[in-house]
Amino acid sequence: xxxxxxxxxxxxxxxxxxxxxxxxxxxxxxxxxxxxxxxxxxxxxxxxxxxxxxxxxxxxxxxxxxxxxxxxxxxxxxxxxxxxxxxxxxxxxxxxxxxxxxxxxxxxxxxxx
Amino acid sequence: xxxxxxxxxxxxxxxxxxxxxxxxxxxxxxxxxxxxxxxxxxxxxxxxxxxxxxxxxxxxxxxxxxxxxxxxxxxxxxxxxxxxxxxxxxxxxxxxxxxxxxxxxxxxxx
Numbered sequence: 001x002x003x004x005x006x007x008x009x010x011x012x013x014x015x016x017x018x019x020x021x022x023x024x025x026x027x028x029x030x031x032x033x034x035x036x037x038x039x040x041x042x043x044x045x046x047x048x049x050x051x052x053x054x055x056x057x058x059x060x061x062x063x064x065x066x067x068x069x070x071x072x073x074x075x076x077x078x079x080x081x082x083x084x085x086x087x088x089x090x091x092x093x094x095x096x097x098x099x100x101x102x103x104x105x106x107x108x109x110x111x112x113x
Numbered sequence: 114x115x116x117x118x119x120x121x122x123x124x125x126x127x128x129x130x131x132x133x134x135x136x137x138x139x140x141x142x143x144x145x146x147x148x149x150x151x152x153x154x155x156x157x158x159x160x161x162x163x164x165x166x167x168x169x170x171x172x173x174x175x176x177x178x179x180x181x182x183x184x185x186x187x188x189x190x191x192x193x194x195x196x197x198x199x200x201x202x203x204x205x206x207x208x209x210x211x212x213x214x215x216x217x218x219x220x221x222x223x
Contacts, residue, residue, distance in 0.1 A: 004156070031209050033210075033211070035213075040215075041215075042200075042213050042214060042215045042216065043157070043200075043213035044213075045210060045211075045212065048209065048210065050209055058210070059212075090156050090157070092156070092157075092211075094209065098205075098208060098209060099145055099162070099204070101159035101162070102159065102211055103159070104156030104157045104158070105156050106155060106156050107154075107155070107156055
């Protein structure tokens with residue numbers, strides 16, 4: 001069974017902390033994605049990566065960075081967490097060929113206090 | 114990627130067919146139509162995609178109009194477990210991105 005695993009289901013962090021959200025996929029997929037989901041705004045793409053060490057900005061990259069040192073792992077970094085980054089964060093992966101389905105993790109609900 | 118429009122919510126009686134419409138009048142010739150759904154507190158789940166022809170799999174059928182400006186996702190016998198938000202999106206042939214809109218919240222009523 002295909003699997004995208006996010007390291008935490010729930011996370012509470014303080015304002016100004018550096019936060020790492022980890023995502024691991026076991027399907028040898030080339031592409032990996034980070035989205036955030038907020039009520040009324042749907043899913044918005046933060047960053048995606050199409051290969052190791054490669055990354056592209058999505059629609060809302062401000063305040064975030066990413067790291068992909070290994071094919072199976074894609075990390076989202078909040079350098080200095082702020083309360084407006086309280087959200088549900090979803091990781092996804094897909095094969096390198098276009099027009100293939102993406103698989104999503106269960107999400108990390110991050111609260112910044 | 115094409116902008117899509119979906120009704121914000123729909124109800125369907127359990128056991129009946131659920132027909133979810135999507136308008137994508139700006140879709141280009143090489144863009145596929147994708148459908149995902151998101152059950153509460155879970156990550157989105159792929160349902161089906163198509164380019165021109167109608168498609169069917171074990172989950173649903175996808176009907177795309179001949180002019181490709183709209184499509185309908187059909188769940189033939191809706192169950193309570195099909196209660197979810199359903200997202201329609203266009204995706205270019207060479208595109209790796211998925212751009213989600215606000216989707217349709219489908220409520221299946223016993």
